[in-house]
Amino acid sequence: MPHISLRNLDVCYGRHHGLREVTVDIPDGRLTAIIGPSGCGKTTLLKSLNRLIDLNDEVKVGGDVLIDGQNIYDPKADVLALRKKVGFLSQKPYPLPMSIYDNIAYGPRIHRMSQWQILQQIEQLRQSPHLEQLSPQIERATTRTKRSDATDLLVECYLQMAGLWQEVKDRLHDPAAGLSVGQQQRLALARALAVEPEVILADEPTSALDPTSAQLIEQQFEFLKEQYTIVVVTHILRQARRIADYVLFLYLGELVEHGPAEQLFSAPADPRTRAYVLGDIS
């Protein structure tokens, strides 16, 4: 599993200082929550981990972000490979303007996955303990399976992983825009998983969802964190308490405190963290 470390990460938007001198190691194979009040740099920190921040105007990044020992801000770094390794879930789930099926197949297509790679991936997924009710064709998938059939199986696997398969299996070729917001977020999760990331970044992934859908997403994270490193931005303190193993507390662009969740919530060291955790500031 990849190791993410930030060294003196500094982000400026024009003259506005978004993040100052953030240095932290994000624990592997755990769920890390980034908490803090609005506008404190949570999303900036998250988007600097897959260089999505590059899309902003006039953004300047200083310091290093090391993923598996490689600085992703190195001019020679391969941004496309980085983004394949690091999946992303946005705040408002946006389906791509295509069918449910194509939404999942988009990643494998753009990364030009070969028939062999697809089958390899299915083989791996088959061993995952959380995919119990896969259809029998998946068991029989071999190198002689047609490519289009293999992609079908792949789509099914990921929809199952995101807990969406049962709801959409009869309308895979309908527009994804027709799904409910909660379903769209699970589709976004399945779509992100389909490029085989090792890290999942999620920017307030439940804030647009109803409580039931939000709970579903949280449950998916609960089992996904065994195989992935997950970083979730949230402004819901109770959510952080429920799901986080490790917590970063940001305040006005500064990383005030970070540590294991129990410790940070029960015995915060910094007075600002204490005030935030107790609900005195928000």
Next chain:
Amino acid sequence: MRVRRLEEAIFKGLMRASLGLVLTVLVAIIAVVVARGASSLSLSMILQTPKGGYYLGKEGGVANAIVGSVYLALGGSFLAILLSLPTALILQKEYTGRRLATITRLSLDALWGTPSIVYGAFGFVIMRYLGLSASLLGGILALSLVMLPIMARAMEEAVKMVPLQLKEISYAMGATRLETTLSVVLRQALPGIVTAVLLAFGRGIGDAASILFTAGYTDNIPRSLLDPAASLPLAVFFQLGTPFPEVQRRAYASALILLVIVLVASLAARLVSRRFARHIIR
């Protein structure tokens, strides 16, 4: 309280009045054209080229102008799409800096406002330089120049309306700018792009000044790109210019045919774009 309610009523009334005026003008134009032209509209008017005694309003029709106009507008649209679509796409901020984009928009706006006789004169100069005489090809070139700014600017607006968050999803999966543009931006902007083509087509098929010197006028249906071509707007112009009431009525009939062509093209384009619009993310 009564003052505010009065205010509300007055402004609602004013807005309704404007709307009413706009609709009245539209209906009036159609009514005049139909009232004056319908009596001369016959099958021979649509299907035949002008025959002897035509200018006295005896026989034949304007098939030469109908076919010529359709050729000119389709050819012009085709050339304009070839230039407008890439222009609209390259003006996305991932590709083009803000300054160059602003300059391009300003130039397109200026070209949009340029009288079409100027394009006609410009096209004529180019044609003389190339040794061409008035021909279908010359008309198509001049007309594509008239259409270009309208189409490019309207397409660019449609492309600009694609939410950044939607593109972010694609980039976050490791897609390149080209893949994102072709699979996400183009699909999402498609209805707007169709509208842009339609807008330019409508303007182009109705334009007389730009093709006056470049396409010329003839009683025959053009058989090659180098033959001169007749057109409906010029047919209307010439027929209205005669002192004979019968011929003038034929001008209104020609105008009616032009209106119907534009209407049919709009309806067809709407139907086509609705078919593609089902994947659009709102």
